[in-house]
Amino acid sequence: MSQQSTTRTLRVNGEPQQVAFAVHHSLLEVLREELGLTGTKHGCELGECGTCTVLIDGKPVLSCLELAAECEGRSIETVEGMMQGNQLHPLQSCFADLGAAQCGYCTPGILLAAQALLAENDSPTRDQIVEALSGNLCRCTGYHKILEAIEWAAARLRGDDQYQPPNSAIYGDPVPGKQAKDV
Amino acid sequence: MSDAVHPDDEEGPVTSDQLRLIGTPFRRVDGRAKVTGQTRFADDLSFPRMVHMKLVRSTVPHANIVSIDTSKASAMAGVVGLLTGESMPDPFGILPVSQDEHALCIDKVRFVGDPVVAVAALTEDQAHEAALAVEVEYQPLETIATVEEAIATPEPRIHDYGDEGNxxxxxxxxxxxxxxxxxxxxxxxxxxxxxxxxxHLPMEQHATVALTEETDRITVYSSTQTPHYLHRSLAKVLGLPAARIRVIACPNGGGFGGKSDPFNHEICAAKMALTLGRPVKICLTREEVFYCHRxxxxxxxxxxxxxxxxxxxxxxxxxxxxxxxxxxxxxxxxxxxxxxxxxxxxxxxxxxxxxxxxxxxxxxxxxxxxxxxxxxxxxxxxxxxxxxxxxxxxxxxxxxxxxxxxxxxxxxxxxxxxxxxxxxxxxxxxxxxxxxxxxxxxxxxxxxxxxxxxxxxxxxPIYWNHMPQSGVQLQLDRSGGVALFCGETEIGQGSDSVIAAITAEILGIDLKDIRLCVADTDLTPVDLGSYSSRVTLMAGNAAIEAAERARTLVARGAAKKLDVPARELVFAEGRVFHGENPEHGLSFQEAVIEAESRFGTLGTTGSYTPPRSPGRYxxxxxxxxxxxxxxxxxxxxxxxxxxxxxxxxxxxxxxxxxxxxxxxxxxxxxxxxxxxxxxxxxxxxxxxxxxxxxxxxxxxxxxxxxxxxxxxxxxxxxxxxxxxxxxxxxxxxxxxxxxxxxxxxxxxxxxxxxxxxxxxxxxxxxxxxxxxxxxxxxxxxxxxxxxxGPKSFPEIEFGVPLKVPTPAEGGDGKATNVDDAGVRSGTGTMTERKDAVKGEN
Amino acid sequence: MLRLPAFTFHQPETIEEAVALLATDPAHTRVVAGGTDLFPNMKRRHQGAESVVSLRGIDALHGITESKDGSVIIGATTTLDAITRDEQIQQKYPSLVTAVASISSPVLRNAGTIGGNLCLDTRCTYYNQNEEWRRSIDYCMKEQGDICWVAPSSPRCWAVSSGDSVPMLCALGAEITLVSSEGERTLPLAELFRDDGIDYLSKRPDEILTTIRIPSPSGARTGFWKLRRRGSIDFGVLSVAVSGWCNGNTTDRIEIWLGSVGSTPVRCTASIAALIGKPLDDETIAAAAALARKSAGANPLGNTDFVPQWRGKMIEKYVEAVLREVAGLPRQRMVPRHGSEKWPS
The missing domain is CATH 3.30.365.10 (Aldehyde oxidase/xanthine dehydrogenase, molybdopterin binding domain)
Incomplete structure (x- = not known):
């Protein structure tokens, strides 16, 4: 069947962009292929993995199931828009420092889902983070570093500069018996 | 002009007991790229005039291919190329003893998902529509779903090689x-x-982009853990000299072993690019990733x-x-x-x-x-x-x-x-x-x-050879920067950070002063790949050797300037200084300038080959x-x-x-x-x-x-x-x-x-x-x-075992009954088998 | 990348416009709200459409309002996330919040709608597969083929009704309104569903589901449990919803509904009858739970996650657990409710 095309103005990371695309193309396709914003990844294109998560009007949504044609007039945020000038967003910086991004493929989606959570709740509990991110699969990290990085970033965003991620996140837990001998 | 050699010149500085970087947490060198979306995975690449490829995969589990009709597909909008198995008759496979795959099946398919035809079109939408329009007629063969069925069904054989039956x-x-x-x-x-x-279920679906540079020269970007082995398979199937094929392994969005084999889609993308003379991309669907499996x-x-x-x-x-x-x-x-x-x-x-x-x-x-x-x-x-x-x-x-x-x-x-x-x-x-x-x-x-x-x-190594299993090359120049070349592949495990940290530790410089170039078969020394947990140990040891050699060169340059024996110099905090009098020293950059002045362009290499194992059976x-x-x-x-x-x-x-x-x-x-x-x-x-x-x-x-x-x-x-x-x-x-x-x-x-x-x-x-x-x-x-749980193990006649006395029994690592044990010396007619058998021995 | 096939796209701003668009060619037109069910199905090509009509731009279809009689009306395109956050709903129908919050994952619930969950296509592991996979089994009777591979000698399709909000809204006695170019009709939600995996809705293709009305709970005690492999993303393979009204010690009225055990939501009529007029105690609950397994329509087959025999046994365990919760009895066993909820110690 012949394709119906459309030209819309999408507001991506605060910048309006006029872009032409076929109406059946998802936001994921338009971001990656028309706008060159390849930071948004994809893992299934069926809404089953969370990898393609972006923010629309501040809410994390699956860009693989969102038609770009329906995004006009809405605010779209992708991982490329997270940095503040040449500085990493605290979430980005905590993820990088703790190793919460290993292969880094699920990372953009998780960063955005976490950003939405922290915008709503500046001191989420561990359970609240788990719940908010439970639709975003990661195969590398075992999730712990991600949780610790988000807690650290939350503290930094609250202005709590004293907060440090738990030592065990970086060095492992103190080996029983060893400390007594070594210290 | 030759400089007088200081009496202590030939000895390099001694490694300090105090490690500054190794053992301490540091931000991984690719950390920033990975949290900003900068990391370019294979599917993130695109090139002018690039076309998109899809594979038509078998819908039957075991069958002879009777006919392939691509006429409908080739007439469809946007279709620019079609490939079938005859165009790539040479088999490939990761192990020399199992060269049993074809880029596209030629006469037989062996599982649902086995690729039969490759279609390229201007858009992926068009390629997919065309792929659905390809008609393949199959003559079904009996199927085998389990080990028990394989034992009970020696015929028909899924392959014409193997120890016996199926x-x-x-x-x-x-x-x-x-x-x-x-x-x-x-x-x-x-x-x-x-x-x-x-x-494995890596979050990233496998992707490959191939582009030609000359009629017989090609570059292949791929989400592979083993660019070197892919390089070998491409050379074999494409019939091109390996020197004209460049494989670049993009950072993998997760591997876990699932991107360690050379794959059909990689070879087909390269062949399609060579056929069309334009860049070709394929990115597998999630379903296809399950078919690649391994x-x-x-x-x-x-x-x-x-x-x-x-x-x-x-x-x-x-x-x-x-x-x-x-x-x-x-x-x-x-x-x-x-x-x-x-x-x-x-x-x-x-x-x-x-x-x-x-x-x-x-x-x-x-x-x-x-x-x-x-x-x-x-x-x-x-x-x-x-x-x-x-x-x-x-x-x-x-x-x-x-x-x-x-x-x-x-x-x-x-x-x-x-x-x-x-x-x-x-x-x-x-x-x-x-x-x-x-x-x-x-x-x-x-x-x-x-x-x-x-x-x-x-x-x-997977194929028998006496060459190193990993190599690192360093290039130093008057900027004070160090370029590090290594064939290792970053699959998320942090291998880039490991080799960079080891090099930075030994040269006493900041991680940011190291520029990495990895996993590029044209530019980097061979590393066998990111599998079997080998990279930290093997590339790490190669990095140590290359960095120590570089340190020796730089120390010799600095020693002359500082009038201190090279072996008494310490490399730390971006400086090269006298261990006994730390004030007396040069910046690392100044030291490199001294060395470059004295020795010309500076470069070192390091390599690693594992020690020989005592087993001889x-x-x-x-x-x-x-x-x-x-x-x-x-x-x-x-x-x-x-x-x-x-x-x-x-x-x-x-x-x-x-x-x-x-x-x-x-x-x-x-x-x-x-x-x-x-x-x-x-x-x-x-x-x-x-x-x-x-x-x-x-x-x-x-x-x-x-x-x-x-x-x-x-x-x-x-x-x-x-x-x-x-x-x-x-x-x-x-x-x-x-x-x-x-x-x-x-x-x-x-x-x-x-x-x-x-x-x-x-x-x-x-x-x-x-x-x-x-x-x-x-x-x-x-x-x-x-x-x-399972109730029983099938009855299998294993024959006389290969008998190897243990060290405690006074053995020498060899088998005592090679001749009468049921040891199979070969398994068919594979071309590289002889070499491989040597490898197993 | 798996992509959508081409279609023409309409974004009406009123219900009238939408039903008019639908009336022109209902057989080849589909409505979409959140897209979380239709678009995966279209990408896999087991649902097709030449034309897609989005309901998103119709303001009248979203939002939650309270009527004078205490009932609550939810617009069909209200997102699942909005429902779980709504204070009225949290207060009046806490178990509906539990049920809706158990649907897929948080990120999906930001797009998925309540209307979409009610109209969710029935699911089956022989059907929810890519085009190429379905070719390999020569399709099934739900789409292009002749056989139901779950029960090959069966004349009907056994795809599973999997909307997690369905049994809860049925237990709460919800009503829905359907609108077409010919007018509108209101019916009990339970009448929306048919016991057939293919023809699973009584809604006509030219009709749009516009609103869901939930009667005032008037003192009902409710509970909802769902069984699935993981604490997120997964569809249920069993959900149990209960709404009970007690007078003193005895049960005046009770609704017990099962989801994801057949092609339609299942009302546990025998269990209900066994409890009316009786107190909710250890014995009556155990007896009612044992009857639930035999409810007409509860027929777990091998087309979802987990083995069917075990799923069947879990009906009794889960019904018992939810009834005990409704009765305020201590949990007898450590059946976890949702992935992230800790078990009682």
Whole structure:
């Protein structure tokens, strides 16, 4: 069947962009292929993995199931828009420092889902983070570093500069018996 | 003009005892790129005039191809190219002994998903529509779905090679007098266990972009863990000199072993690009990723062990049967690996190992994290738990009392170096309150313990050669910057950071002053790939050699300027200075300028080849490693006996990594392994569905999707207490051993053992679904054994085993009966087989 | 990348416009709200459409309002996330919040709508597969083929009704309104469903589901439990919803509904009858739970996650657990409710 095309103005990371695309193309396709914003990844294109998560009007949504044609007039945020000038967003910086991004493929989606959570709740509990991110699969990290990085970033965003991620996140837990001998 | 040589010039500076970077947490060198979306994965690349390719895959499990009709497809909008198998007649495969794949099937398809036609079009939409319009007529053949069917169905053969019928590989080996070993035992224990297949499920779907530079020169970007092996396969199938093919491995969005084979889509993309003269991209769908597979083999196991009253193991006889899927892949190595590492944890004085790998009409199995060893490790560790229970010996004690000694040689001739398993067991026992809680908690709550070990790189390359397995090249210039070239591939594990940190440590410079160029077969020295946990040890040692050579050069330049013997210079904090008078020195940049002035353009190389293993028998090539990592885990489970539903409450994991290069990344690997192990223990399974035979010949993947292939979410991940144990190995860089795979191994048996402690029934297979626990409880309620699991191991005639006397028996590492043992010297007509056989020897 | 096939796209701003668009060619037109069910199905090509009509731009279809009689009306395109956050709903129908919050994952619930969940296509592991996979089994009777592979000798399709909000809204006695170019009709939600995997809705293709009205709970005690493999993303393979009205010690009225055990939501009529006029105690609950397994339409087959025999047994366990929760009795067993919820110690 012949394709119906459309030209819309999408507001991506605060910048309006006029872009032409076929109406059946998802936001994921338009971001990656028309706008060159390849930071948004994809893992299934069926809404089953969370990898393609972006923010629309501040809410994390699956860009693989969102038609770009329906995004006009809405605010779209992708991982490329997270940095503040040449500085990493605290979430980005905590993820990088703790190793919460290993292969880094699920990372953009998780960063955005976490950003939405922290915008709503500046001191989420561990359970609240788990719940908010439970639709975003990661195969590398075992999730712990991600949780610790988000807690650290939350503290930094609250202005709590004293907060440090738990030592065990970086060095492992103190080996029983060893400390007594070594210290 | 030649400078006078300072008397001490030829000796380089001595490595300072004080490490500044190694062992401290630092942000991984690719950290920023990965959190900003800058990292370019293969599917993120695009080039002018690029077209998109799709593969038409077989919809039948086993058939002869009668005809292929591409007329409709070729007439469709946007279609620019079509390829069929005749255009690429040369076979390929990762192992020289299993060159059994074609880029596109020529006369036969062997599983649903086997590629038959490649279609290129201007857009992916168009390529997909055209792919759906290709018509292939098949003449169905009888299908084989299981090992048992493969044994019972020698004809028709899935392949025209293999040890017999539809058995790809069959082997039998005996280390020491096993019968005598069983004689010494007070009791013999026997179990039959099953490990279901599962798959890597990397978040990134495989992608490849190929572009031509000349009519006969091509660059291939791909999400591959093994650019070097892909390079070799491309040269073979495309018929181009390897020097005209450039493979660049993009950072992988997760690998876990799933991107270690050369794949059809990679070769087809290259061929299509050469045909069309324009860039070609293919990105697989999630369903196709399940068809690429190369994941964990389903393995049925029979384990029989002789034990003395005090728990001492006297002998073991292990039989394994691997369901290999439709192609060889790494399968021959996988087969050996289901037996090779049984000996490196606990003293096993006599050991017999027999195995088969069957061809079946399913996607090929291969290496997944732990490659071939998690299945027998599961069997062994559950088996030990049963032995301990029967003999009323504490399971931790049973293990601790017979650990393999450091610096020893096992009964199957593996050289063990550092061995921190004892410390690992002690840590998790202490941390979990094992002694107070195991066997003593109310019904429904239990603790389980298990251990494991893994290679820090395989001792031998995949194809026989005497060249290094890893290489690093450094280029230094007056900018003070260091360019580091290495063929290693970043798959998320942090290998870029490891080689950069090692180089920065030795040269005393900041990580940011190192520019990495990796995984590019045109520009970087060969590294065999990111598999078998080899990169930290092998590329790390190569980096040490290259960096020490560079340091010597720079020191010699600086020594002259500073008038200090080179060996007294220290490299630290971006400076080169006199150890006794740190004020007296140069910046690193100034020192490089001195060296560049004196020696001209500065460059050094380093390489690494593992030490030779003492085993000299056929098959001794699988198992040796420069160093073995060790892990121990305790898992706490809560089980509802009424439903069988269970939850993992806590995991204690201790891992002997030798020495942390970067503890934050080590922790990430430990936690990631715990996670993936839990997935395999609880839910992950790559399983297949056959429709009623009288109505259909279908044999399909049951659920090739992220939704139905269950991988744990944030919600399933329990708290994990991780202990990093450092028992440095002299073969490792700074003593480092692997961490990427080892900590996965204890998880599956520890979960099974915890469930037993909680409700007193055994599930002798993984993944453990609630209904299995419930069924075992119901069986016990009816007075039957409280067990769920496989009932028997098939009768297989393994023939006379290859007999290898053990070191304790005074052996020399060679087999004593090469001639009369049922050792197969070859398996068909494969071209590289002769070389490969040498490799196995 | 798996992509959508081409279609023409309409974004009406009123219900009238939408039903007019639908009336022109209902057989080849589909409505979409959140896209979380239709778009995966279209990508896999087991649902096709030449034309897609989005309901998102119709303001009248979203939002939650309270009527004078205490009932609550939810617009069909209200997102699942908005429902779980709504204070009225949290207060009046806490178990509906539990049910809706158990649907897929948080990120999906930001797009998925309540109307979409009610009209969710029935699911089956022989059907929810890519085009190429379905070719390999020569399709099934739900789409292009002749056979139901779950039960090959059966004349009907056994795809599973999987909307997690369905049994809860049925137990709460919800009504829905359907609008077409010919007018509108209101019916009990339970009458929206048919016991057939293919023809699973009584809604005509030219009709749009516009609103869901939930009567005032008037003192009902409710509960909802769902069984699935993982604590997120997964569809249920069993859900149990209960709404009970007690007078003193005895049960005046009670609704017990099962989801994801057959092609339609299942009312446990025998269990209900066994409890009316009786107190909710250990014995009556155990007896009612045992009857639930035999409810007409509750027929777990091998087309979802988990083995069917065990799923069948879980009906009794889960019904018992929810009834005990409704009765305020302590949990007898440690059946976890949702992945992230800790078990009682």
């Amino acid at each position: 058995l790809h590989k069959k082997l039998s080996m005996e280390f020491g007098d096993v019968d005598a070993g069983f004689e010494e035992a007070d009791q013999i224990f026997e179990d039959v266990m099953y490990f279901e297949g599962n798959t 994941g964990r083999h389903p393995v049925l196991m029979k384990i029989r062990t002789g034990v003395k009253k005090d728990g001492t193991l006297t002998a073991q006889h292990l039989q394994t049967a691997l369901d290999g899927g439709a192609y060889g892949s790494y399968g021959v190595a996988s087969t050996y690996y289901t037996g090779a590492l049984q000996t490196v944890t606990y003293d096993l004085p006599k050991y017999r190992f027999e195995s088969i790998r069957a061809f079946t009409n399913k996607p090929p199995c291969g290496p997944k994290r732990g490659h071939g060893t998690p299945q027998p490790r599961f069997a062994f560790e559950v088996h030990l738990d049963k032995i301990a229970h029967q003999l009323a010996i504490d399971p931790a004690q049973l293990r601790l009392q017979q650990l393999v000694a450091a610096d020893s040689v096992t009964s199957n001739w593996l050289k063990v170096g550092s061995m921190g398993l004892g410390k690992c067991i002690e840590a998790v026992v202490e941390g979990s309150g094992w002694n107070q809680r195991h066997g003593k908690m109310p019904e429904g709550r239990g603790l389980g313990l298990a251990c494991g070990s893994y290679l820090s790189g395989a001792g031998l 056929r098959g001794a090539g699988v198992g040796p490693s420069p160093a073995y990592s060790y892990s121990a885990a305790v898992v706490e489970a809560e089980v509802d006996p009424a439903t069988g539903i269970y939850r993992i409450e806590h995991v204690w994991m201790a891992h002997d990594v030798g020495k942390c290069i970067n503890p934050a990344l080590v922790m990430g690997q430990i936690e990631g392994s715990v996670y993936m192990g839990l997935g395999e223990a609880m839910m992950e399974e790559q399983v297949f569905r056959r429709l009623p035979k009288k109505r259909s010949g279908a044999l399909v993947h049951k659920h090739p999707s992220m939704l139905e292939y269950k991988s744990p979410t944030f919600a399933e991940m329990p708290p994990v207490t991780s202990y990093i144990i450092e028992d440095p190995d002299p073969n490792g860089p700074f003593g480092a051993k692997e961490v990427g795979q080892g900590p996965l191994l204890p998880m599956m048996p520890a979960v099974a053992n915890a469930i037993f402690d909680a409700v007193g029934v055994r599930v002798d297979q993984v993944p453990i679904a609630p209904h299995m626990i419930r069924q075992a409880i119901e069986a016990r309620e009816k007075g039957k054994p409280g067990r769920f």
